[in-house]
Amino acid sequence: MGRKYDVLVIGGGNAALCAAISARRSGASVLVLEGAPKFYRGGNTRHTRNMRCAHDAATEILTGPYTEEEFWEDLLRVTGGQTDEELARHMIRESKDILNWIVEQGVRWQPSLGGTLSLGRTNSFFLGGGRAMLNALYLTAEQLGVEVEYDAEVTDLVIEDGMFLAARVKRSINGETEIRATSLVAAAGGFEANIEWLKQYWGEAADNFLIRGTPYNRGSILKMLLARGVQEVGDPKQCHAVAIDARAPKFDGGIITRHDSVVFGIVVNKHAQRFYDEGEDIWPKRYAIWGRLVAAQPDQIAYIIFDSTVVTSFMPTLFPPIAGQTVAELASKLELDPAALEKTVTEFNAAVRPGTFDHTILDDCRTEGVTPPKTHWARRIETPPFLAYPVRPGITFTYLGTRVTKEARMLMQDGKPSANMFAAGEIMAGNVLGKGYAAGIGMTIGSVFGRIAGREAAKHARNQNS
Amino acid sequence: MHGTRILDEADRLMTVCNSCRYCEGLCAVFPAMEMRRAFSDGDLNYLANLCHSCGACYVDCQFSPPHEFNVNVPKTLSVARAESYAAYAWPRALSGTFARNGLVISIIAALSMAAFILGFAALNDHSVLFGVHTGPGAFYELMPHNAMAALFSAALLYAILALVMSVRAFWRDIGDPIGRADCGSIFQAMRDAGELRYLHGGGVGCYNEDDRPTDRRKLYHHLTFYGFLLCFAATSVATLYHYLLGREAPYPWWDLPVVLGTLGGIGLIVGPVGLFVAKMQRDPELLDEGRYGMDLGFIAMLFLTGLTGMALLILRETAAMGPLLALHLGAVFALFITMPYGKFVHGIYRFVALVRYAQERRGEAGS
Numbered sequence: 101m102g103r104k105y106d107v108l109v110i111g112g113g114n115a116a117l118c119a120a121i122s123a124r125r126s127g128a129s130v131l132v133l134e135g136a137p138k139f140y141r142g143g144n145t146r147h148t149r150n151m152r153c154a155h156d157a158a159t160e161i162l163t164g165p166y167t168e169e170e171f172w173e174d175l176l177r178v179t180g181g182q183t184d185e186e187l188a189r190h191m192i193r194e195s196k197d198i199l200n201w202i203v204e205q206g207v208r209w210q211p212s213l214g215g216t217l218s219l220g221r222t223n224s225f226f227l228g229g230g231r232a233m234l235n236a237l238y239l240t241a242e243q244l245g246v247e248v249e250y251d252a253e254v255t256d257l258v259i260e261d262g263m264f265l266a267a268r269v270k271r272s273i274n275g276e277t278e279i280r281a282t283s284l285v286a287a288a289g290g291f292e293a294n295i296e297w298l299k300q301y302w303g304e305a306a307d308n309f310l311i312r313g314t315p316y317n318r319g320s321i322l323k324m325l326l327a328r329g330v331q332e333v334g335d336p337k338q339c340h341a342v343a344i345d346a347r348a349p350k351f352d353g354g355i356i357t358r359h360d361s362v363v364f365g366i367v368v369n370k371h372a373q374r375f376y377d378e379g380e381d382i383w384p385k386r387y388a389i390w391g392r393l394v395a396a397q398p399d400q401i402a403y404i405i406f407d408s409t410v411v412t413s414f415m416p417t418l419f420p421p422i423a424g425q426t427v428a429e430l431a432s433k434l435e436l437d438p439a440a441l442e443k444t445v446t447e448f449n450a451a452v453r454p455g456t457f458d459h460t461i462l463d464d465c466r467t468e469g470v471t472p473p474k475t476h477w478a479r480r481i482e483t484p485p486f487l488a489y490p491v492r493p494g495i496t497f498t499y500l501g502t503r504v505t506k507e508a509r510m511l512m513q514d515g516k517p518s519a520n521m522f523a524a525g526e527i528m529a530g531n532v533l534g535k536g537y538a539a540g541i542g543m544t545i546g547s548v549f550g551r552i553a554g555r556e557a558a559k560h561a562r563n564q565n566s
Numbered sequence: 567m568h569g570t571r572i573l574d575e576a577d578r579l580m581t582v583c584n585s586c587r588y589c590e591g592l593c594a595v596f597p598a599m600e601m602r603r604a605f606s607d608g609d610l611n612y613l614a615n616l617c618h619s620c621g622a623c624y625v626d627c628q629f630s631p632p633h634e635f636n637v638n639v640p641k642t643l644s645v646a647r648a649e650s651y652a653a654y655a656w657p658r659a660l661s662g663t664f665a666r667n668g669l670v671i672s673i674i675a676a677l678s679m680a681a682f683i684l685g686f687a688a689l690n691d692h693s694v695l696f697g698v699h700t701g702p703g704a705f706y707e708l709m710p711h712n713a714m715a716a717l718f719s720a721a722l723l724y725a726i727l728a729l730v731m732s733v734r735a736f737w738r739d740i741g742d743p744i745g746r747a748d749c750g751s752i753f754q755a756m757r758d759a760g761e762l763r764y765l766h767g768g769g770v771g772c773y774n775e776d777d778r779p780t781d782r783r784k785l786y787h788h789l790t791f792y793g794f795l796l797c798f799a800a801t802s803v804a805t806l807y808h809y810l811l812g813r814e815a816p817y818p819w820w821d822l823p824v825v826l827g828t829l830g831g832i833g834l835i836v837g838p839v840g841l842f843v844a845k846m847q848r849d850p851e852l853l854d855e856g857r858y859g860m861d862l863g864f865i866a867m868l869f870l871t872g873l874t875g876m877a878l879l880i881l882r883e884t885a886a887m888g889p890l891l892a893l894h895l896g897a898v899f900a901l902f903i904t905m906p907y908g909k910f911v912h913g914i915y916r917f918v919a920l921v922r923y924a925q926e927r928r929g930e931a932g933s
């Protein structure tokens with residue numbers, strides 16, 4: 101058996117690296133075990149672009165203040181109150197300092213990207229995106245002397261009475277070995293890439309889900325922890341899902357497969373029937389509901405139908421729209437019943453009332469006499485070519501996690517805090533985010549609790565060693 | 567779609583990037599891309615020449631290989647850039663010189679150096695070629711000044727003509743609407759080129775053998791670029807001395823042409839060596855390996871020019887002067903006439919692309 105580390109970090113994303121750096125800076129010896137190969141290191145963090153932090157004044161890259169109170173109110177609203185207030189407020193307070201701390205770890209900010217101006221005040225964007233952010237964190241960690249292993253999937257945890265003893269790791273070269281450490285930080289993400297697990301809640305429909313991020317977040321660590329007596333938190337049936345292009349790969353298609361054109365047209369299912377008010381709400385809320393809506397449709401597929409007048413109203417897309425000179429031709433290309441789609445479009449067009457279109461507000465363009473209605477931004481679909489994007493549910497992350505304290509320490513089922521086990525990131529996001537989502541909060545949870553977990557894990561190791 | 571496989575690939579990548587935009591803050595390419603929704607051949611050639619090949623967008627991209635989206639912007643734009651040189655070359659008949667450029671450049675260099683040596687030998691007495699010449703006019707005992715000036719002016723004028731014609735075609739293709747460049751944009755582009763503003767990976771440096779950025783290539787490029795300009799300045803000052811002041815080369819070591827030439831020569835020796843080493847160490851994934859010949863040919867030509875020039879300066883009062891002068895003049899002559907048909911054009915095309923970019927930015931800010 102090899103040497104014993106002060107702190108073992110499982111995972112290789114934002115939460116894991118923040119924990120590793122913070123533990124190392126607190127004087128601990130640190131080993132990071134990342135299950136993915138080097139290129140895919142960093143799980144879903146690779147795909148991110150921004151982080152939401154409170155700040156009292158505008159900065160070089162943020163257009164105005166975003167107070168702790170405002171952040172809290174936003175969180176309260178998106179979660180519908182399903183949040184641990186004490187923990188959440190603590191996180192928001194700590195997020196202020198993260199803006200500077202993360203820069204000290206080599207990460208660089210930039211103003212919000214083209215097409216996302218609505219986030220310019222609240223969210224700080226990573227220069228070069230999430231992979232650039234990760235590269236910086238890895239570089240800093242390695243310079244500080246953190247040891248990192250790739251292709252090192254943890255397959256088992258030895259835990260006795262809420263006390264972590266050792267982890268079994270499957271390496272690509274040396275086979276299985278056991279690694280001992282004084283403290284554990286679990287930062288291995290959620291279970292969104294584990295289709296079998298998703299099926300427990302969604303049934304066979306989960307086979308038609310696309311996973312937007314890494315194939316390596318299979319939730320194995322979460323499952324082990326819950327099985328070894330850690331208290332769970334968050335609704336296991338909840339997951340964040342958006343409508344993404346049906347032509348996207350099964351895993352790891354990332355940000356570029358998204359569609360935000362729903363408001364500019366109508367959405368039909370495979371029977372060419374509309375099923376929900378496409379004009380209900382403004383971004384980002386409308387963005388986050390369509391994944392679940394499509395998941396509830398037969399075969400988990402839907403089609404955003406629009407016409408050539410609106411193509412330049414939204415960001416250019418990775419996959420080109422499918423086009424037809426007539427609605428019937430479009431329908432046959434989509435393998436929908438042409439007569440049914442024509443009927444749906446004709447009925448919709450007939451129901452559109454005159455109004456003044458403005459996609460930045462809840463405008464007065466709406467339908468009358470069609471079910472479901474389109475309550476805003478309703479305009480006739482009549483100028484060929486007629487266009488469509490096929491969409492499926494794209495799963496971003498899951499909410500089920502381990503319950504933690506303000507020190508990021510796991511709580512056991514008997515209510516006692518674990519002696520030496522800490523959690524950070526998506527694996528414990530459910531403490532703060534019972535449901536819903538506010539852009540950029542995933543990274544806030546990872547950085548804030550990662551930093552805390554690393555520090556506390558190092559502290560525990562120091563106390564044990566002395 | 568486009569005329570060539572590489573432009574099709576560049577189009578595919580720009581479509582991916584345009585729906586992602588994470589690299590927006592890294593350089594000029596991505597903001598320029600965002601001003602477009604579809605990409606013509608000219609647009610892609612423009613973006614290719616805006617790219618400084620810093621490598622940051624490869625290291626930072628979540629979709630770079632082995633990801634199935636296979637996004638490699640630096641490599642793709644490198645290939646597209648080199649093909650754009652051939653596409654706009656003037657006269658068209660000579661665009662083929664870009665295909666096996668390393669070979670073409672070495673042959674021309676070897677031929678011109680040989681021609682000068684043979685010419686000196688044929689036209690001069692043996693004792694003159696290998697004699698020791700000192701004092702004003704020493705060089706011209708081997709080749710009359712007027713002949714030298716006429717030959718080199720002709721070579722340079724041809725190079726300028728060919729470059730102007732190529733760049734005109736390039737500018738027409740990328741300029742929409744075809745416009746004249748305004749002074750502000752030109753000035754902005756001079757600053758951006760002069761400091762290599764976009765060879766910086768968004769601020770940290772450029773990427774070489776791994777994911778640790780450095781400013782090494784920028785430094786060596788500055789040595790090369792400013793070394794070249796200093797040498798050019800040295801020659802120009804010397805020409806003015808000759809015709810305006812009637813003072814003949816060689817000049818004493820403290821005189822302006824020699825000081826400029828020495829500083830420039832050092833830059834032209836150290837810079838290309840540094841760039842060569844950096845190139846050899848760079849991750850091949852970032853490079854257009856098919857174009858090593860062109861790149862190395864150019865680096866070698868600059869190095870040879872610097873080296874023979876410095877050797878001439880140091881040994882000008884010995885019997886080696888004659889052969890060295892022949893070699894140096896041969897190198898410079900080859901550098902001049904191959905300018906429009908080698909990697910030298912990268913500077914011109916990049917500059918023009920930077921002018922266009924400055925223009926677009928002003929247009930955006932104005933609207």
Ligand SMILES: Cc1cc2nc3c(=O)[nH]c(=O)nc-3n(C[C@H](O)[C@H](O)[C@H](O)COP(=O)(O)OP(=O)(O)OC[C@H]3O[C@@H](n4cnc5c(N)ncnc54)[C@H](O)[C@@H]3O)c2cc1C
Binds near residue numbers: 134143150290318526
């Ligand atoms: C397309 C997309 C875009 C997003 N954009 C944003 C955004 O802009 N802002 C934002 O805040 N959030 C965003 N999110 C959410 C964000 O990605 C997550 O909240 C965040 O990355 C979670 O960080 P983490 O460190 O907890 O997990 P991850 O970054 O997912 O890291 C988990 C790590 O654990 C490793 N692992 C898993 N199992 C094991 C094992 N058994 N052994 C060893 N290692 C293991 C994985 O390989 C992985 O490296 C986005 C998500 C997606 C999919």
Ligand code: HEM
Binds near residue numbers: 790791
């Ligand atoms: C407008 C001015 C110029 C700009 C913006 C510019 C920019 C660049 C950039 C970005 C590179 C690296 C990428 C590449 O290999 O293409 C480069 C390479 C190089 N440049 Fe320049 N350049 C300019 C002018 C010059 C001049 C005048 C010279 C010398 C006469 C020169 C010599 C070189 C050399 C030797 C290389 C290395 C080639 C290689 O590694 O393949 N450049 N230049």
Ligand code: SF4
Binds near residue numbers: 586589624
């Ligand atoms: S290079 Fe990659 S990360 Fe950068 S903009 Fe393009 S797709 Fe996005």
Ligand code: SF4
Binds near residue numbers: 640767
């Ligand atoms: S290699 Fe550098 S300069 Fe070229 S597109 Fe990428 S980031 Fe921009």
